[in-house]
Amino acid sequence: MTTNTFLGLVLVAVVAALVLRRLRPAWYWLSVGVTLAMVRIVVRYASVMDACGLTVPPSRLRLTLARMTNRPAPQSRPPRILRMRPTRTGLVLRLKLQPGQDAFDFAASTDRLRHSFAMHGVSSREVKSGVVELRMTGYDVLARVQMPAKIQREGLRIPVALREDGEVFYRDYQEVPHALNLGATKSGKSVYQRHLVKELAAQHVALVGIDCKQGVELAPLARRFSALADNPDTAADLLEALVERMAETYQVIRREQRISADTPDAEITADLWGLPEDLRPVPVVLLVDEVAELALYSNPAEKKRRERIVTALVRLVQLGRAAGIYVEICGQRFGAELGDGITMLRAQLTGRVSHRVNDEASAKMAFADISPDAVLATTQIPVERPGMAVAGDSTGGWVRIRTPFTTMRQAVNACTTHAHRTPVLEGLESFRPVLPALAPVEIPAPAARPATA
């Protein structure tokens, strides 16, 4: 092969890599990027750590030994690399800290590490005392969300989005029973909810929906819903029926507790999950779309209805967890401006997801009480990234996430496939949705043709 042919091939390979990087960053990362990044980190590691102030000076003993043996003074030492693991979207670097180093310094230096190693993002966490894990992403994984092919699915731990560090974001109902999903119009709330329903459809769970936008979001998914309300009057009745169901589940738990108490060494359960399987009522996920519609009123009758609705919702979020009733509320704003009881309700919704909002006040409604840092991140979500959101929880942590784009057709197909899993909820039978296929379809008579001359 001549030198010219060789140079030509190299040029073609470089151009192909650059095109791939631009058009298909995930493929680029898996084919070329990961190797280049590993080489870059190994080569630059010591100097980057030094420049970021993440090294420790040589000990007195080493300095004395060097002086005594007439050798050059030893260098500052960076943390030891315990492991470098490539992932689908980046790299994980596990470091053993040197004596005197603090995990906080690494968390504070993530931005410097990001550009020094030419990665897209770096986050840091202390995995155990003296060991820090740097998670790096090689490209913008939220630009085009692709969930991993193999996702761990167990019980009510639902993979709902991708995090900016390339990990899957789960909505875990047993860990965080109730959640709030906020966002301005066209920010991606409905797609998030749709994806959640698509994933929940395959689980052993009863779905109950309230969608006061005349059911436009949830009615097409009705095959997998055990109960559905598309107006505030039905919603009030449905919520009260759900509160009654919760009380009945508590009766089942109490009965079981009395039996267990008489059996030596038997575990005594305090919630639905400790009941024997044959006695355990199916858990329920209640999805409320556009919650403001339930809280607004314009006359005394509507005010009374609002009180019933808010009271029932507050009961469900305060007491529902042990009875296996989980609440997922979705809306544009959710603060004191919606009236009495709303902030009390919000305090119980410890899972928070906020899509793009129009102002800081809305971001504060989502996070001010649990994670003030997340407020700023929420106000920075760009308009051209619908579906991107900030997710936080009551521990004060937060992360950027984005749901895979899910069409209504995909969600409807999932609900149809799993329609046989839809349980009949005792006490809520009258709220069963009328299924489109079963409902009589009125075909308008063809208009009479005007007589032609």
Ligand SMILES: Nc1ncnc2c1ncn2[C@@H]1O[C@H](COP(=O)(O)OP(=O)(O)OP(=O)(O)O)[C@@H](O)[C@H]1O
């Ligand atoms: N995860 C996503 N990935 C890509 N595009 C998205 C995503 N989520 C939403 N979009 C885009 O944004 C549009 C609006 O999304 P969506 O209907 O979910 O907004 P919304 O907040 O529910 O709005 P509204 O309150 O008006 O109903 C969608 O039609 C879609 O084009």
